[in-house]
Amino acid sequence: MLNETYREMLQNKNVIRELSEFAYRRGAEIGYENVFDFSLGNPSLEAPASFTEKMIHLLQTKDTMTLHGYTPTLGNARFKEAVAESLNRRYGMHYKAEHIFPTTGAAGAVAHSVRAISKPGDEIIVIAPYFSEYTPYIEGAGCVKKVIPADTEAFQINFGELERAFTEKTSAVLINTPNNPSGVIYTPETLMTLATMLREQSERFGHTVYLITDEPYRDIVFSGFESPYVSEFYPHTLSCYSFAKSMSIPGERLGYVAVHPDCEGADVIVPMCGQISRGLGHNCPPSIIMQAVAEVIDDVSDLPVYETNMNIINETLQELGISCVKPGDTFYIFPKAPEEDAVAFCKKATEYDLVLVPSDGFGVKGFFRMAYCVDTEKMKRAMPRLKQFITEAYR
Amino acid sequence: MLNETYREMLQNKNVIRELSEFAYRRGAEIGYENVFDFSLGNPSLEAPASFTEKMIHLLQTKDTMTLHGYTPTLGNARFKEAVAESLNRRYGMHYKAEHIFPTTGAAGAVAHSVRAISKPGDEIIVIAPYFSEYTPYIEGAGCVKKVIPADTEAFQINFGELERAFTEKTSAVLINTPNNPSGVIYTPETLMTLATMLREQSERFGHTVYLITDEPYRDIVFSGFESPYVSEFYPHTLSCYSFAKSMSIPGERLGYVAVHPDCEGADVIVPMCGQISRGLGHNCPPSIIMQAVAEVIDDVSDLPVYETNMNIINETLQELGISCVKPGDTFYIFPKAPEEDAVAFCKKATEYDLVLVPSDGFGVKGFFRMAYCVDTEKMKRAMPRLKQFITEAYR
Numbered sequence: 001m002l003n004e005t006y007r008e009m010l011q012n013k014n015v016i017r018e019l020s021e022f023a024y025r026r027g028a029e030i031g032y033e034n035v036f037d038f039s040l041g042n043p044s045l046e047a048p049a050s051f052t053e054k055m056i057h058l059l060q061t062k063d064t065m066t067l068h069g070y071t072p073t074l075g076n077a078r079f080k081e082a083v084a085e086s087l088n089r090r091y092g093m094h095y096k097a098e099h100i101f102p103t104t105g106a107a108g109a110v111a112h113s114v115r116a117i118s119k120p121g122d123e124i125i126v127i128a129p130y131f132s133e134y135t136p137y138i139e140g141a142g143c144v145k146k147v148i149p150a151d152t153e154a155f156q157i158n159f160g161e162l163e164r165a166f167t168e169k170t171s172a173v174l175i176n177t178p179n180n181p182s183g184v185i186y187t188p189e190t191l192m193t194l195a196t197m198l199r200e201q202s203e204r205f206g207h208t209v210y211l212i213t214d215e216p217y218r219d220i221v222f223s224g225f226e227s228p229y230v231s232e233f234y235p236h237t238l239s240c241y242s243f244a245k246s247m248s249i250p251g252e253r254l255g256y257v258a259v260h261p262d263c264e265g266a267d268v269i270v271p272m273c274g275q276i277s278r279g280l281g282h283n284c285p286p287s288i289i290m291q292a293v294a295e296v297i298d299d300v301s302d303l304p305v306y307e308t309n310m311n312i313i314n315e316t317l318q319e320l321g322i323s324c325v326k327p328g329d330t331f332y333i334f335p336k337a338p339e340e341d342a343v344a345f346c347k348k349a350t351e352y353d354l355v356l357v358p359s360d361g362f363g364v365k366g367f368f369r370m371a372y373c374v375d376t377e378k379m380k381r382a383m384p385r386l387k388q389f390i391t392e393a394y395r
Numbered sequence: 396m397l398n399e400t401y402r403e404m405l406q407n408k409n410v411i412r413e414l415s416e417f418a419y420r421r422g423a424e425i426g427y428e429n430v431f432d433f434s435l436g437n438p439s440l441e442a443p444a445s446f447t448e449k450m451i452h453l454l455q456t457k458d459t460m461t462l463h464g465y466t467p468t469l470g471n472a473r474f475k476e477a478v479a480e481s482l483n484r485r486y487g488m489h490y491k492a493e494h495i496f497p498t499t500g501a502a503g504a505v506a507h508s509v510r511a512i513s514k515p516g517d518e519i520i521v522i523a524p525y526f527s528e529y530t531p532y533i534e535g536a537g538c539v540k541k542v543i544p545a546d547t548e549a550f551q552i553n554f555g556e557l558e559r560a561f562t563e564k565t566s567a568v569l570i571n572t573p574n575n576p577s578g579v580i581y582t583p584e585t586l587m588t589l590a591t592m593l594r595e596q597s598e599r600f601g602h603t604v605y606l607i608t609d610e611p612y613r614d615i616v617f618s619g620f621e622s623p624y625v626s627e628f629y630p631h632t633l634s635c636y637s638f639a640k641s642m643s644i645p646g647e648r649l650g651y652v653a654v655h656p657d658c659e660g661a662d663v664i665v666p667m668c669g670q671i672s673r674g675l676g677h678n679c680p681p682s683i684i685m686q687a688v689a690e691v692i693d694d695v696s697d698l699p700v701y702e703t704n705m706n707i708i709n710e711t712l713q714e715l716g717i718s719c720v721k722p723g724d725t726f727y728i729f730p731k732a733p734e735e736d737a738v739a740f741c742k743k744a745t746e747y748d749l750v751l752v753p754s755d756g757f758g759v760k761g762f763f764r765m766a767y768c769v770d771t772e773k774m775k776r777a778m779p780r781l782k783q784f785i786t787e788a789y790r
Contacts, residue, residue, distance in 0.1 A: 001512070001513075001514070001517075001566060001602050001603070002511065002512060002659075002660045002663065002664070002667070003510060003511055003512065003513060003514050003667065004514065005514070006510070006511065006667040006670045006671055007660075007663055007667055009667075009670040009673075010663060010666050010667065010670065042460075042464055042465050043460070043464070044460070045460075046458070046459045046460065047459035047463055052454050052459065055450075055454050056451055056454050056455065059447050059450050059451050059454075060451065063441070064441045064442035064447065064643065064644070065437075065438070065439070065440075065441065065643070067646075068442055068643065068644040068645070068646050068647050069437055069438070069643075069645060069646050070437050070645045070646050071646050103676075104499070104676075104677045105676075105677075107676040107677060108675075108676045108677045109676070110676055111674075111675060111676025111677065112676065115398060115401070116397065116398055116401065117396070117397060117398065118396075118398060119396070119398050119399065119400070122396075133673060133676075136670075136673040136674040136676075137674065137676050139674065140673075140674025140675060140676075171396060207396050208396070244465075248459065248460070248463065248464075249459070249463040250463070250464060250465045251462075251463050251464050251465050251466050251679070251681065251682025251683070252463050252681045252682055252683060253677075253679065253680070253681055264397075265397045265402075268397065268402055268405060269397070271405050272397070272398065272401040272402055272404075272405065275401045275404040275405065275531075276401055278404075278528060278531040278535075279506070279531040279532065279534065279535025280503075280506060280535060280675045280677065281498075281499075281500075281502040281503045281504070281505055281506025281507065281528075281531075281532050281535075282498075282499045282500075282502060282503045282506065282648075282675065282677055284646070284648065285648070285681075286646065286647045286648055286680075286681040286684060287646025287647055288646070288647060289681060
């Protein structure tokens, strides 16, 4: 019989999907270039030329068995070494290849991490605003998601609420910095306070509380900001990364879990991830992509374009008097909606062919997300429309 | 705390892993060309030149956002159309693109299929000999694996045993034809009898019993044999395929589930697979691989090499008087071991630098598997060694 759990998931109203269907339908009517679609986190930049060149070079020179054959269960050795070397060089870490588990993007990394350090019934704490897909990752592992209400002033962590949330069932805290949807980077102070609290709670309950950190936006840092490497602050950290955003290759599904060398279970977590993959019927990311990325591991797309785009929106929002924490990273901005009901606000926006995402799906009410991985030219054309909308509807 | 289930899986003795470690160690001593390793199902042929050419062409001509951007949750549209068209043309089916769910290989296809048509506690029936990874796919879905003892005469289906195995909890029968490890193709008679029994049992229990068919070897058919398309026999069939073996690109992780258009739930099973992927943190196989394969969908490696290799082994086994059903497909052969304890037999073989896999992991005792996806030249060199081993140890 069909699995009712998955069948019922199809019935769930998905606001982002509805918005994207609107954008598609409206685009067919008036041309997609005239729909100001800020709903999707799909990188708008070209992949690094070095990546394309390396792919072609591999295809032209390597025998296809080496290039396309099964990779080892725990991943391509050269890719794992390249990741470890890069993290060690950039962040003064001391990873070895065996601490790196290649995954299908950060999604696979987070889902594997949750399964590795929890058992069904355990609690995983997430901090609002949070990426909505954490829910299926956590519930898919049979765990319970506990949400800490957002610090809507600075989008750091509401530590009072966090401290009250720990129980003996807490197996991990899952954070996302730089953050989708807020664009905010957790400060060193935030990470130090978090680490202290994790140590205290581990001692209180007599077992390690892990930190899972989802960092696909780590390399898109805007001027004047820094993105601390989370694992430096707490040893029991599983760091989840994806090349989707930095190299603009999200469809190729490549990321990794980097297990801190001093993490409890550092010697078994990567092999355990291999066992987790078996049950999911899905071993290893694509071979040629691992081999190509290994050779251009530190190369990135023309990421400063996102800062240009962010500044264009940020200035417009300031002109309009809309409250907003300035993003330090990502390609998202998360302003306060001019009315309490963010869903109603975003529905009204569609009348102006503006596609904005209400904050409700991220665990916060009253905000909206704009993804500015959009052509700068189109960004500029969109700003008068945004002004018109806000002025006509809310002034 | 670390998940004990996955941690304990690391302790399991894995005979194939031990054998492959032996081959690696011994290869370092005497040169890998002198170790006759028949343990691994890793294709030994070049990928079709058309695949490599298409990959290079895509990289040279397409903008990287189209090439490497996020694919839709339910997969690249052109790839889905190409699969449906190919199956319709070759097997007289009437699939539409929406019946095709792209997966990371047949592994992902089987694991998704099991989850889509069962709930935890349901029973999935498998027929020995069976691919050992079915166990984690079934148990990972919370289901119970019920094994039907092998028909060791012909490696078709032991229908008496099968009929007794159905209960009201049976949600599906999972078959693998052409079969790993036996190399045998289920005949049209077998598939007709199976379909009749599935209809009867569905009626008996008042719910559809699905058929999941794992067919990654479908396109390696030897002369004088035919490989029937299983879905033609029973409408409630989820057909799982991989391009790993036919195109020799196993590391690129591309396969699909094809849901029979008349299957119960045909309109929802593919979208449900999309929801299943979400919980696994793993959406869609790699974009560029889907786009390249879509354009060369019917191209294959130089597959007749496997038949040449099979004949070399089969003749040697006949000379030695070792009983064996002649394979009609795959790159496996599954002879009867000359002693009851297949594990002991395979251990002795290593003394002759022959790496053979005992049948126990496939749910049968007293047989061994040889994977002949090996250079034909090396195959020929291995035969005197096989003769020497059998003659010295068992004559």
